[in-house]
Amino acid sequence: MYSIFPIMNTGNHAQGVALSGQKLEIPCTIVMPKGTPSIKVKNVSHLGAKVVLHGNDFDEAKIECARLAEAYGLTFVPPYDDPLVIAGQGTIGMEILKQIPEADDLDGIFTAIGGGGLASGVSAYVKRIGNPKTKVVGVETHDGDAMERSLGQGERVTLSEVGPFSDGTAVKIVGAEPFRICRELLDGVVKVDTDEICAAIKDVFEETRSITEPAGALALAGLKRYITNNKLLGSQKRFVAVISGANMNFDRLRFVAERAELGEGREALLSVEIPERSGSFIALHGIIHPRATTEFIYRYNDPERAQVFMSFKLSTTHREKEVSDLLASLEKQGMQGSDISDDELAKSHARYMIGGRVNVPNERLFRFGKE
Template sequence: MAIATDHTRTPFAGPSLDEFEAARAIVAHVAQPTPMETSRFLSDVFGAPVILKCENLQRTGSYKIRGAYNRLSKLSAEERARGVVAASAGNHAQGVAFAARELGIHATIFMPVGVAIPKFQATRAYGADVVLSGSVVDETLEAAADFAAETGAVLIPPFDHPDVIAGQGTLGLEILDEVPDVATVIVPIGGGGLISGVASAIKQRAALSGRTVRIIGVQAANAAAYPPSLAAGAPTEISLTGTIADGIAVRRPGALNFEIVREAVDEIVTVSEDDMARAMVLLLERAKLVVEPAGAAGVAAILAGSVTADGKTVAILSGGNIDPLLMQRVISQGLAASDRYLKLTIMLPDRPGQLARIAEILAGVNANVVEVLHTRHGRGMQLSQVELDVSVETRGTDHRRQVIDALRAAGYDPVVDDE
């Protein structure tokens, strides 16, 4: 719904409401309004209605197409002739490549050497020249910047640009159209492009009717640059720890994004790796949605109890581009985090019948065996011992404890791999 009156003044840095509305008309050429699905399970857990904004179902698999297309559409004829360049490990790469193809602009995309093959193939399939450079994204960004300086290609930033922010903010306008009485919106945060756009657009639109909407950002605990930056009063670079949420693993907030977040975002929380893995499994099972770890951060915050209920809540599923091999590992981690997958090491006497005895005990408590490794070779083992590594499916915390107790009651001393 377009705003008829002129709203060129904004209480925040960056785009005005008019500029968000203008971006919406541009982005509509390529981005579809994505579904919003009510989750009964999450609503019961949260104590308030939870609605999922399924941007994982967007073209190219994430919201990034919005900002990329809006930015590229603003380039002059001379800039378009020079081509564009971007650096990304995935979603931004695909967004820029797709937008460039639609606008007839040549794109060169730099990606890390270890980028997931599906993301590499998708980016190249959109017609971009893909260059593998650097082992981490920071090195890849440097290579892209050098290329821009050498060739004159226009560097398209992933989050720190008004046109990018305006494009991402169109998602916020969609949320208000679909859920006009929304009370809270939960947004994943990396550099801040999505949350700065969504927060500014929603708060400016809501203010027209005298309403307020709470905006909560979620970062991976191993890549949380915003809390220390807000505490310091300026964008602060952090050292990243390994995280499955590569889509929001950013060392330093964008300068403009930081200014908007500081004024327009009400709270920022962090979630663990287990929290995100657990959320991904839940979304697969309950909502039948494939969501990447970064995209599941908002749901992870709900499940972890990091967000308090306050009326209708929209959680943005920001992307669904995940390497199948990573998905396999994350599902295993998510099941373990939910006490539905148990790995045990048991030292057994080296005599006939012991393996059968363990199988009998596990069957007696209805634990399904997934994998078994039985070996006589290992450091610290006595000659009269064998080592049994067994993985079983469990139905939750109580059943997990029942399995362990049954083995101990039978005289065994199982070692649980996460204790």
């Protein structure tokens, strides 16, 4: 008997190895970053594997895994940087072409990219065995675009940091073998933001009543972005997005629901400065009405001007024009508005920190900490 030490943070590879070890009666130890969602850790543990949490990200966990494998003479099963693992992930491409009638008419397949195993495997099968005319497009986040940067520079690039939302693809450097294959066969990379991923999670839920994790919905978000960028909505093009993970902690759903409408372009978030006097709120509401207000944040801030964050449903599909017209209407009423729908800092932090420049006699500010 011997142990296998795979490292990963996507959840699927760890669960696959743990299940294989269980069936073959081979003890497995899985090394994951400390910030791995609890649902992934629990699922791997339930399959009988030992879980070691180490490091703050995938790459730190990988170093610890290599150390353990060398120290104890164990077999290391990488999550993506291995020809056999890539071939296994490439069978997804085979299944897609087998399951879709008239596969020769399939225009493209979209896959998430973390370390690059899935994208390289699907590319290899589709281009070499299937239909080379079918495009294979990888999808990354704006704050986790190691593959796109590597392809652009012709060599693997190491990111200084990676955004944590799509934790299943949060890799600082892609695998050497996946990069070699993707450089030759991948047709391109599309990048998306957090809101677009949340909108894709909502799309999957509404269509199938299934809940994906952020990395699992990454390909669909990229497909939607690709269609928008290339003005293909309503065309007869046929695409497939690979949904590749459902390891979602329940408590993350609130954040996803909050950001999905922004990702779909159905909602706008504005920062508005209005006169701090009676009637200003009513005047502001009159400009927004009859649109449904979904969020209104105000706190006493300044004796002359009030700062308000508000979000509301858009009433048309022409987002830019509608928001521009609203901002013009606000200006006519002596109000200064800014569209902060695409400002990640404002959406994640500033909207919850509004106010605070003027002392209010009956207000107390507390800070809780742990030594």
